[in-house]
Amino acid sequence: MHTALKDLITSAPVKDTADLHARYVPLVEFMGQAMGPNCEVVLHDLTVPDESIIAIVNSHISGREVGGPVTDFALWFMKQGSHDSIPFVAGYRSVNAVGRICRSSSYFIRDESNELIGMVCVNVDITELVNVQRLAGSLIGESRDSAAEGAPMPTTAEAKRRVVELAQATSAAAVSNTTNYGSDEEKEESHHSLESLRTNLESLLESMLDTALEKQGAAPNQMRRDERLEVVADLEEAGFFLLKGGIAAAAERLEVSEPTVYRDLVKVRT
Numbered sequence: 001m002h003t004a005l006k007d008l009i010t011s012a013p014v015k016d017t018a019d020l021h022a023r024y025v026p027l028v029e030f031m032g033q034a035m036g037p038n039c040e041v042v043l044h045d046l047t048v049p050d051e052s053i054i055a056i057v058n059s060h061i062s063g064r065e066v067g068g069p070v071t072d073f074a075l076w077f078m079k080q081g082s083h084d085s086i087p088f089v090a091g092y093r094s095v096n097a098v099g100r101i102c103r104s105s106s107y108f109i110r111d112e113s114n115e116l117i118g119m120v121c122v123n124v125d126i127t128e129l130v131n132v133q134r135l136a137g138s139l140i141g142e143s144r145d146s147a148a149e150g151a152p153m154p155t156t157a158e159a160k161r162r163v164v165e166l167a168q169a170t171s172a173a174a175v176s177n178t179t180n181y182g183s184d185e186e187k188e189e190s191h192h193s194l195e196s197l198r199t200n201l202e203s204l205l206e207s208m209l210d211t212a213l214e215k216q217g218a219a220p221n222q223m224r225r226d227e228r229l230e231v232v233a234d235l236e237e238a239g240f241f242l243l244k245g246g247i248a249a250a251a252e253r254l255e256v257s258e259p260t261v262y263r264d265l266v267k268v269r270t
Contacts (some may be wrong), residue, residue, distance in 0.1 A: 014109060039125075040058045040125075041123075042055070042123070043121075049070040061096070061100070065140075090105035092194045092195065096197040097199055100125055100127055106121045205246065209240075214222035231250075
């Protein structure tokens, strides 16, 4: 049996980032070729979130390349703690920069100290299947469940927490599309997708800022201090400030100085 495949099956911890590269890059290349062109397979080195992608096969799915950043879902997972009981999560929904919809799964790689050091992510483009599902629903007059129709859409953070809670409660850690609440098409996939597959760091920062600011519903120059603190708190929970340039990007969008963002961040961390 190939060494990398054997190590993955036995869930042997990696020694360091060099070991991560040596063991998982061949596996990612194998998986990508074996699963076909509609399936993207990515290896992330989480010790460098700004440029975490170290191997990617079938990159046309998301438009990303080696040297690209980690995803917002991975950042959130890193920020929340190790969740060392979870080997993987499978079957959640993601969306790429141009709105293509994927069914995604992530396998978590840990070092000998049980710290999260990498991820193998699989993204299958299901856009056309979703479109067929919508068309079929409209043709047969399928309506949304009344309970779901009256329920508010969960925030991205709430949806991610539900995925982790479900994964912790099941030994296989496999989850279905837990964020599909029957929202109509106008809400778009970004509102019920757990992960945004961004091609570069600037795009990732902007996407995360958009999510945090949208929740407030007020222009930055009209926000009270408590509202701005809530934005900073949401960004902190999302792992935004783990990224290089996070402070500067937040200051620019919030229309305040970088020292102000630093002070706000210190306050929300206490």
